[in-house]
Amino acid sequence: MKIKPLGNRILLKEIETEDTTKSGIVLPSNAKEKPYVAEVIEVGPGEIQKDGKPLKIEVKKGDKVLYSKYSGTEVKLDEEKYLIVNYSDILAILE
Amino acid sequence: MKIKPLGNRILLKEIETEDTTKSGIVLPSNAKEKPYVAEVIEVGPGEIQKDGKPLKIEVKKGDKVLYSKYSGTEVKLDEEKYLIVNYSDILAILE
Amino acid sequence: MKIKPLGNRILLKEIETEDTTKSGIVLPSNAKEKPYVAEVIEVGPGEIQKDGKPLKIEVKKGDKVLYSKYSGTEVKLDEEKYLIVNYSDILAILE
Amino acid sequence: MKIKPLGNRILLKEIETEDTTKSGIVLPSNAKEKPYVAEVIEVGPGEIQKDGKPLKIEVKKGDKVLYSKYSGTEVKLDEEKYLIVNYSDILAILE
Amino acid sequence: MKIKPLGNRILLKEIETEDTTKSGIVLPSNAKEKPYVAEVIEVGPGEIQKDGKPLKIEVKKGDKVLYSKYSGTEVKLDEEKYLIVNYSDILAILE
Amino acid sequence: MKIKPLGNRILLKEIETEDTTKSGIVLPSNAKEKPYVAEVIEVGPGEIQKDGKPLKIEVKKGDKVLYSKYSGTEVKLDEEKYLIVNYSDILAILE
Amino acid sequence: MKIKPLGNRILLKEIETEDTTKSGIVLPSNAKEKPYVAEVIEVGPGEIQKDGKPLKIEVKKGDKVLYSKYSGTEVKLDEEKYLIVNYSDILAILE
Numbered sequence: 323m324k325i326k327p328l329g330n331r332i333l334l335k336e337i338e339t340e341d342t343t344k345s346g347i348v349l350p351s352n353a354k355e356k357p358y359v360a361e362v363i364e365v366g367p368g369e370i371q372k373d374g375k376p377l378k379i380e381v382k383k384g385d386k387v388l389y390s391k392y393s394g395t396e397v398k399l400d401e402e403k404y405l406i407v408n409y410s411d412i413l414a415i416l417e
Numbered sequence: 418m419k420i421k422p423l424g425n426r427i428l429l430k431e432i433e434t435e436d437t438t439k440s441g442i443v444l445p446s447n448a449k450e451k452p453y454v455a456e457v458i459e460v461g462p463g464e465i466q467k468d469g470k471p472l473k474i475e476v477k478k479g480d481k482v483l484y485s486k487y488s489g490t491e492v493k494l495d496e497e498k499y500l501i502v503n504y505s506d507i508l509a510i511l512e
Numbered sequence: 513m514k515i516k517p518l519g520n521r522i523l524l525k526e527i528e529t530e531d532t533t534k535s536g537i538v539l540p541s542n543a544k545e546k547p548y549v550a551e552v553i554e555v556g557p558g559e560i561q562k563d564g565k566p567l568k569i570e571v572k573k574g575d576k577v578l579y580s581k582y583s584g585t586e587v588k589l590d591e592e593k594y595l596i597v598n599y600s601d602i603l604a605i606l607e
Numbered sequence: 608m609k610i611k612p613l614g615n616r617i618l619l620k621e622i623e624t625e626d627t628t629k630s631g632i633v634l635p636s637n638a639k640e641k642p643y644v645a646e647v648i649e650v651g652p653g654e655i656q657k658d659g660k661p662l663k664i665e666v667k668k669g670d671k672v673l674y675s676k677y678s679g680t681e682v683k684l685d686e687e688k689y690l691i692v693n694y695s696d697i698l699a700i701l702e
Numbered sequence: 703m704k705i706k707p708l709g710n711r712i713l714l715k716e717i718e719t720e721d722t723t724k725s726g727i728v729l730p731s732n733a734k735e736k737p738y739v740a741e742v743i744e745v746g747p748g749e750i751q752k753d754g755k756p757l758k759i760e761v762k763k764g765d766k767v768l769y770s771k772y773s774g775t776e777v778k779l780d781e782e783k784y785l786i787v788n789y790s791d792i793l794a795i796l797e
Numbered sequence: 798m799k800i801k802p803l804g805n806r807i808l809l810k811e812i813e814t815e816d817t818t819k820s821g822i823v824l825p826s827n828a829k830e831k832p833y834v835a836e837v838i839e840v841g842p843g844e845i846q847k848d849g850k851p852l853k854i855e856v857k858k859g860d861k862v863l864y865s866k867y868s869g870t871e872v873k874l875d876e877e878k879y880l881i882v883n884y885s886d887i888l889a890i891l892e
Numbered sequence: 893m894k895i896k897p898l899g900n901r902i903l904l905k906e907i908e909t910e911d912t913t914k915s916g917i918v919l920p921s922n923a924k925e926k927p928y929v930a931e932v933i934e935v936g937p938g939e940i941q942k943d944g945k946p947l948k949i950e951v952k953k954g955d956k957v958l959y960s961k962y963s964g965t966e967v968k969l970d971e972e973k974y975l976i977v978n979y980s981d982i983l984a985i986l987e
Contacts, residue, residue, distance in 0.1 A: 326510045406508050415896045421605045501603050516700045596698050611795045691793050706890045801985045
């Protein structure tokens with residue numbers, strides 16, 4: 323079974339702190355709105371824009387991303403925890 | 418008798434927790450905004466957009482969907498309970 | 513004398529609970545925003561859109577509709593009570 | 608001297624309760640937002656829309672209208688009291 | 703020295719109550735939002751609209767206008783007090 | 798070193814009260830939102846509009862302007878104090 | 893590893909107060925919304941606009957900029973602290 327996000331939504335899987343540290347990102351404890359690191363699992367088709375075309379979404383499966391901490395909706399599938407966030411809550415790609 | 422949603426509205430029938438568990442989705446109790454699982458019963462024609470065409474709605478009858486917990490309006494027909502939600506409150510399709 | 517709604521407004525006449533029950537709709541008492549059942553008496557011409565054409569309104573005289581409980585303005589004409597609501601407050605047609 | 612409303616504004620003269628009753632309209636005392644009955648005295652030219660044309664206003668001098676109670680600005684001219692309301696606050700025409 | 707309003711702004715000079723009364727306008731003391739009478743001193747060029755043209759402003763120097771009481775910014779020039787208001791705060795022209 | 802404002806921003810230098818008085822402008826102490834007098838030091842390129850062109854900004858270097866008191870961000874450069882305001886907060890040009 | 897901002901976001905590195913002072917900018921302590929000085933590290937591709945093209949972003953890598961104090965999200969990479977802000981929070985370029 324698979325979760326297919328709709329519109330501009332993105333399905334994320336949070337990356338554990340240990341992995342995060344290895345990749346060189348440490349989130350300072352005093353930041354007002356902390357970003358988290360996650361892997362992109364599934365990307366929505368993009369909300370239809372006024373010109374009738376879907377929004378171009380610039381992240382793809384497998385990308386490591388920073389996203390806004392207080393956004394999104396949690397969901398659990400086959401014992402794994404995921405997060406559905408809006409594309410606008412993804413701040414940056416880690417390369 | 419039938420309920421035909423207007424505009425971008427979708428008529429849903431919530432799927433019982435037992436079914437939900439079978440399908441592998443468990444909703445964690447500590448999520449701020451819990452999604453629910455429901456079956457799509459009827460889909461509105463889509464709100465007319467600025468180009469004069471209806472919004473393209475990407476769910477169809479029979480789809481299993483995740484939707485935002487605190488959205489929608491309850492209605493009962495022939496002893497069955499339904500929910501009318503806006504398309505924007507549907508987060509993902511389960512496949 | 514007749515009430516002709518302007519723009520996207522719809523003139524409704526609430527259907528009594530008895531009729532409602534016969535038609536198979538029962539409104540649960542614990543719903544946050546209860547829908548009501550009403551008959552469409554008169555439909556506004558539709559608000560002029562950006563393309564210069566009126567909004568297409570998908571309900572017509574005689575339709576039975578579900579509408580949002582806390583919307584609209586009451587008015588009494590010849591001892592009968594009516595309600596003027598905005599088209600966007602009509603959730604679904606009952607067929 | 609004459610008051611010429613600008614944009615989408617409409618100059619109204621409230622119709623006395625006696626006249627209102629004769630015309631068959633009675634406003635229930637428990638309505639949250641009571642409509643009032645008034646005569647249209649003067650109609651603004653209509654706010655310029657994005658296509659460069661003025662909004663088409665569907666009321667004209669002499670029309671009897673229902674309007675939202677808590678809208679508008681009072682003004683007195685030659686001992687007569689008038690009300691300047693926005694076209695969007697006029698709910699319906701009485702015919 | 704001259705004050706040239708920008709965009710949709712209008713420079714007004716309030717007309718004294720005595721003059722106001724002569725012209726037949728009396729503002730009732732119990733109105734929630736009292737209009738005032740003023741003379742138009744200078745008119746802004748009109749804010750550029752989406753079609754690249756300035757908004758057409760329908761008042762001109764010398765017009766007597768009614769405007770919303772709680773709008774605008776006061777300014778004094780050569781011992782005279784003026785008011786800069788937005789065009790949308792002018793309700794009507796007195797003719 | 799130079800401060801180049803971005804988008805619709807304008808760099809201003811407040812004109813001292815003495816100069817202000819000389820130029821004939823006195824700001825009354827009881828005004829709710831007092832305008833101030835400043836000289837335009839630098840003008841942003843104008844925010845890109847929907848037609849792909851920058852907003853036309855109608856003030857230029859050296860203009861004396863009235864601006865809204867509670868707007869803008871202060872900055873100090875080489876012992877001089879400046880203010881960065883949005884173009885929409887400039888009310889009028891003094892000529 | 894590199895942080896690539898999405899849409900209109902800009903990756904900044906704050907410039908220390910000592911450097912700031914040398915460059916001639918001192919931020920007064922009583923300003924309501926203090927601007928800060930930072931160097932632009934990475935620029936997002938620009939949010940897609942209604943005409944299907946990305947927003948033109950007028951800052952580039954290496955630019956020194958003033959930005960709004962209370963905006964943005966902190967992130968740490970390889971012991972260095974960065975800030976991701978929206979382009980609209982950048983007030984001016986220092987040249």
